[in-house]
């Protein structure tokens with residue numbers, strides 16, 4: 001197995017990880033960024049962003065490509081397609097093992113992001129890829145002139161529902177309350193879209209079909225009444241869960257698993273920082289992940305410099 005040593009190893013190459021990499025490498029540290037897949041994280045799948053300052057409208061993939069090129073410019077070393085097998089965040093140096101490489105690092109920045117939460121209803125797993133999808137940008141085009149249902153009332157659900165109206169003949173939005181959580185500007189766009197029909201106070205009980213999904217059973221949470229909706233696709237957008245399986249109790253987390261940090265992004269473990277969607281944060285945006293990355297890199301740099309002075 002290849003062995004590599006770095007001042008800082010960053011786990012996760014989304015906007016937070018790449019921004020931390022850029023800042024740390026520019027601060028003259030040796031930096032390795034490790035990702036389970038290619039770089040860019042969740043925003044690579046966003047069709048368009050219109051709230052990243054300086055870019056009135058930019059494709060998610062295009063923006064993340066620019067992040068990556070910018071990190072390259074400062075000599076960040078990238079390790080794509082590396083599944084984390086184990087981490088020791090307590091030892092000095094800290095050790096991260098993937099199948100291919102054993103990394104030793106003075107400091108580690110955790111930027112592993114989050115993944116879609118499952119509905120946990122009958123039919124969800126069975127019909128995954130056959131009518132159940134968690135990525136409208138990836139799969140929306142399969143639903144040309146078909147009926148789809150988005151579940152959830154947050155920014156993701158409502159933005160993706162609007163996106164799906166480009167293809168689908170009708171988009172139902174099933175939400176468990178009678179008020180949306182999404183930003184008002186996004187809500188207004190959805191309310192003004194004639195293809196979108198809201199079904200409030202309702203939850204999905206079951207996803208049904210033969211080869212492919214053809215209907216869902218929903219329950220009105222106020223009346224208890226059950227009903228069926230004919231639909232060809234179901235897109236659950238009910239929030240996210242952090243990618244933290246590798247942590248194994250070495251770092252303090254909140255009740256949902258998000259990593260706890262202070263305002264310098266420091267975790268409960270010395271020399272370990274957490275940034276972006278994986279940490280307990282009030283706002284999950286490209287800009288906040290990016291800002292987290294800058295803060296963590298600056299404090300990781302200070303930490304590494306102290307470690308170097310101690311060992312001289």
Ligand code: NAP
Pocket residue numbers: 051119151152153154155156157159175176177180181203237238239240282283284285
């Ligand atoms: P979110 O904001 O947490 O919204 C999740 C939605 O799903 C809520 O409406 C919630 O209902 C509902 N929900 C949760 N659990 C459910 C369950 N078991 N069954 C049915 N419904 C359930 O998640 P998100 O929309 O994925 O967004 C995640 C983060 O990314 C947020 O901070 C969001 O602002 C951000 N984001 C921002 C943008 C943007 O600014 N353009 C775009 C996408 C995402 P309740 O409302 O009743 O809790």
